[in-house]
Amino acid sequence: MSQAAxxxxxxxxxxxxxxxxxxxxxAVGQIAERALRKYFRTPGLFIMGMVQAALxxxxxxxxxxxxxxxxxxxxxxxxxxxxxxxxxxxxxxxxAVAVADDRAAGFTDRLLSLPIARSxxxxxxxxxxxxxxxxxxxxxxxxxxxFGFRLxxxxxxxLGALGLCLLYGLVFTVVFIVIGxxxxxxxxxxxxxxxxxxxxxxxxxxxPPASMPGWLQPFAGYQPVTPMVNAVRSALTxxxxxxxxxxxxxxxxxxxxxxxxxxxxxxx
Numbered sequence: 001m002s003q004a005a006x007x008x009x010x011x012x013x014x015x016x017x018x019x020x021x022x023x024x025x026x027a028v029g030q031i032a033e034r035a036l037r038k039y040f041r042t043p044g045l046f047i048m049g050m051v052q053a054a055l056x057x058x059x060x061x062x063x064x065x066x067x068x069x070x071x072x073x074x075x076x077x078x079x080x081x082x083x084x085x086x087x088x089x090x091x092x093x094x095x096a097v098a099v100a101d102d103r104a105a106g107f108t109d110r111l112l113s114l115p116i117a118r119s120x121x122x123x124x125x126x127x128x129x130x131x132x133x134x135x136x137x138x139x140x141x142x143x144x145x146x147f148g149f150r151l152x153x154x155x156x157x158x159l160g161a162l163g164l165c166l167l168y169g170l171v172f173t174v175v176f177i178v179i180g181x182x183x184x185x186x187x188x189x190x191x192x193x194x195x196x197x198x199x200x201x202x203x204x205x206x207x208p209p210a211s212m213p214g215w216l217q218p219f220a221g222y223q224p225v226t227p228m229v230n231a232v233r234s235a236l237t238x239x240x241x242x243x244x245x246x247x248x249x250x251x252x253x254x255x256x257x258x259x260x261x262x263x264x265x266x267x268x
Contacts (some may be wrong), residue, residue, distance in 0.1 A: 103181070
């Protein structure tokens with residue numbers, strides 16, 4: 001005798017439980033791990049970043065450096081601290097391109113469909129890109145020593161200056177993430193990242209602002225990069241010149257761009 005199949009129909013009082021939500025730390029760790037795996041599995045990104053940093057420093061040290069004098073001192077001792085402090089402005093376009101590429105490939109949409117906080121997406125991406133950018137900063141500093149730079153102060157002073165460079169790397173990582181979120185595609189992200197070159201060149205990174213035309217000096221003196229670079233140079237000798245302005249600029253950029261990144265993810 002055949003038995004009729006029965007279908008269980010939930011009653012009106014049945015409660016549907018939402019999918020389990022990953023803890024913020026787990027979400028941040030997994031997003032960061034995925035970004036780092038993608039970075040290191042693409043040798044072109046890893047190797048070319050180092051090559052680019054070395055070539056730029058080589059050009060300014062040996063091609064242009066002979067024609068530049070800075071207060072009668074060695075140009076390499078002036079150049080290297082500024083270049084290390086701003087290397088993120090040259091390598092940061094890779095962050096913007098990676099974020100834009102994830103959006104174009106649909107990976108961001110898959111993340112947004114998960115029950116995780118949007119702030120976790122920003123934190124995970126920032127953690128991964130800060131790790132790669134920190135490596136660029138340390139590598140560039142090592143190249144600077146190979147090109148003739150020497151610490152004017154103690155090793156502790158040098159570590160303090162390096163810490164400031166890492167702080168700036170973290171700050172501008174968030175800025176480039178926002179650029180990638182607003183860029184419609186990877187090519188546009190590359191172009192939009194070029195604005196960072198303006199901040200690098202019209203600053204005290206390569207030449208003193210006093211050597212620039214009078215109408216350009218106010219911008220060079222008050223934009224965020226100049227006090228950051230000056231603070232690094234001062235820290236190398238145990239000083240604190242422009243440190244307050246550099247920290248204020250760093251805090252301001254984080255306060256502005258981090259919420260923008262979270263909001264942009266929510267509206268994606």
